[in-house]
Amino acid sequence: KLAVFDGKKAIRGGIPFVFPQFGPWNFGPQHGFGRVVRWTLERSPERLPSGDIEAVFSLMDNEITRSMWNYPFRITYRLILREKELHFHIGVYNPSKDMTFSFNLLLHTYLKVPDVRRCQITGLHGCTFIDKTRDGAIYQEGRDAVTINEWTDRIYQHTPQEHIITNVVSGRKMRLQKYNFPDTVVWNPWMEKARECQDFGDDEYPNMICVEAGHVSTPVILLPGTAFEASQILQISAHGRRRCGTLSALLPVSRKA
Numbered sequence: 001k002l003a004v005f006d007g008k009k010a011i012r013g014g015i016p017f018v019f020p021q022f023g024p025w026n027f028g029p030q031h032g033f034g035r036v037v038r039w040t041l042e043r044s045p046e047r048l049p050s051g052d053i054e055a056v057f058s059l060m061d062n063e064i065t066r067s068m069w070n071y072p073f074r075i076t077y078r079l080i081l082r083e084k085e086l087h088f089h090i091g092v093y094n095p096s097k098d099m100t101f102s103f104n105l106l107l108h109t110y111l112k113v114p115d116v117r118r119c120q121i122t123g124l125h126g127c128t129f130i131d132k133t134r135d136g137a138i139y140q141e142g143r144d145a146v147t148i149n150e151w152t153d154r155i156y157q158h159t160p161q162e163h164i165i166t167n168v169v170s171g172r173k174m175r176l177q178k179y180n181f182p183d184t185v186v187w188n189p190w191m192e193k194a195r196e197c198q199d200f201g202d203d204e205y206p207n208m209i210c211v212e213a214g215h216v217s218t219p220v221i222l223l224p225g226t227a228f229e230a231s232q233i234l235q236i237s238a239h240g241r242r243r244c245g246t247l248s249a250l251l252p253v254s255r256k257a
């Protein structure tokens, strides 16, 4: 409720686009500039023959980005909305002839939930995680379904392509599928940290969970003239029902044929 849309900070909610840095940054704002700069709308929302709605955004280097990160780049961000799904396809291109650059990329997805203590996240069992609430110590997850009862800020590594998050809005299940995002960050600031955030209502932490698909515990290294592609699908399912068979939709179009 206290989110500020002034172009200086990310909006607290939705899906902030974390690029080219995850976390504090010596050369610019925390989590990079991708979530605060203005993107270009390449293609306004349009209905495709399939009935899906598609919109395409792009971001290129400019004076502002080069003042923090002196590389030429081009990002294409394609969003497809279906009845119960939202698809995110990202392409990062390095147009340089001789310069390699490296970056982090993460979709900082906020999910609205009736009570975070009743959410379970699957797909993390056996994964190592960097615990940012314990000075970055590394542990291994022993639970099949992860629950949250305190300040949580973890980078799970080498996570599988799918997580299910239970008890999101209206008690439904959210299926998160990802391609080329090896990490999954799980974050809830809990009471004290929420109070420290000016744009976070004191009583709002029980009603959110961030499950963030990203490439953050190691950087993406992009050689001149090459592109990196990554995707995410969020799919809401009615009370436990699961649909299968959408994983192929995560593959880049060029590799699908």
Ligand SMILES: O=P(O)(O)OC[C@H]1O[C@H](O)[C@H](O)[C@@H](O)[C@@H]1O
Residues within 6 Å of the ligand: 010, 030, 031, 132, 153, 154, 185, 186, 187, 210, 212
């Ligand atoms: O407050 P923000 O800059 O939006 O960051 C919110 C959170 O993002 C990620 O989940 C990080 O792992 C957290 O350490 C950070 O607190």
